[in-house]
Amino acid sequence: MTTLRKRKTYRAAVLRSLYGAVERNRPEVSGAALRDELRLPDEDLSAACAYLAGEGLITVEWTSHRSPAAVSLTHEGIRFMEEEEESHAPSTGD
Numbered sequence: 001m002t003t004l005r006k007r008k009t010y011r012a013a014v015l016r017s018l019y020g021a022v023e024r025n026r027p028e029v030s031g032a033a034l035r036d037e038l039r040l041p042d043e044d045l046s047a048a049c050a051y052l053a054g055e056g057l058i059t060v061e062w063t064s065h066r067s068p069a070a071v072s073l074t075h076e077g078i079r080f081m082e083e084e085e086e087s088h089a090p091s092t093g094d
Contacts, residue, residue, distance in 0.1 A: 002044055010048040013038050018058060018073045019081040031060075031068030042067050052077070 002010075017037055021029050035045050049068045052058045057077035061070040073081070 002047070006044075007047065007051075010038070010040055010044050011052055013040075014045070014048045014052060014071070015057065015073070015077065015081060018071060018077070022073055022078060028070050028072040030070055031063070034068065034071055 014034065017034060018029060021027070031045070031049075035042065038045065040048070046067050049058065049060045049071055053060045056074060057080055059072050059074055060068050063069045
């Protein structure tokens with residue numbers, strides 16, 4: 001069974017990967033590419049994507065086996081990641 005800490009880590013990794021793809025003008029990532037990049041087991045990737053989709057942060061096209069075929073950040077997901085980025089940026093003292 002996957003611990004809560006691992007599930008949160010997997011979700012954050014999915015969001016970071018998708019945000020990086022958006023920054024490189026790749027608004028959609030295949031589930032296979034995401035799985036290979038993050039090295040997550042199918043069930044953990046599927047669970048992370050289902051959770052994030054339920055929160056409205058990503059959209060997922062599912063295969064008939066309920067694994068992600070294509071994944072992308074929603075507008076809300078991009079805003080969430082931008083806020084995360086800003087909150088972790090060092091202040092410039094302006």
